[in-house]
Amino acid sequence: MKTIKYVLISTSIVLLMSACAVVRQGEVGVKRKMGKLSPKTxxxxxxxxxxxxxxxxxxPIRTVNVEILSNLPSKEGLNVQSIISILYHIRKEEASNIIENIGTNYEEVVIKSVFRSASADVCSQFFAKDMHTIKRAEIENEIRKRMSELLANRGFEIEAVLLKTIQLPPGLYMAVENKLEAEQEAQRMEFVLQREKLEAQRRMLEAEGIRDAQKILQEGISPQIIQWQSIEAFKQLAKSPGTRVIITDGKTPFLIQPDGGN
Structure with a gap:
């Protein structure tokens, strides 16, 4: 009985002195013992x-999406308000170093701070209207590359930077819309002109073909051929039944069909 009692007491002490942590999928854990971090995850x-x-x-080592509301500086000195999504993840083998060198509030200390620096450097090279046109993807990619360079040895992977919402100043927004409409109209007119040009070329080729055909016919019909064809016509008329009156100068026959003839 005493042995069982001692075992129960010992087990109770072990249980009281132990705890259990559950590391979920998409996470890694780092053990800190007596203030010292273990390098093993x-x-x-x-x-x-x-x-x-x-x-x-x-x-977390899964992809994290952090959204930032920021005023992006433009090349002409305007501030363009935007909502930006930053997609990143932690390299799990660097988890211990991140906690030791940065802390668990790394998103505020590093991610957002680096983004503000990188976005200021990149956006200041573009006009405000570029953030609302096809150069938007180029700006996103340049910011991502700049952040990746600054965080290369910090244990973070920047997957993408997305400019989700862009609010241009009202006057500039209208100017951008008008410019886009003008470009679309210019492209439409260019298409129409190109189509008309092709149609004109087609007609020219067609006219040249008719001219060449007529020239060939004119060159191919000689007086001797016309006279030969007249003789052949006389022969065919002579063989046909019925009465025919033919008036000719020996070159071109003129046929008179009597009334009632076959």
Missing amino acids: IEAGAQVFNPFTTTIIKL
């Missing part, structure tokens, strides 16, 4: 630890 699953000496710090 804990994969998804349950982890038992001593709560009096150890804590488990969990960081």
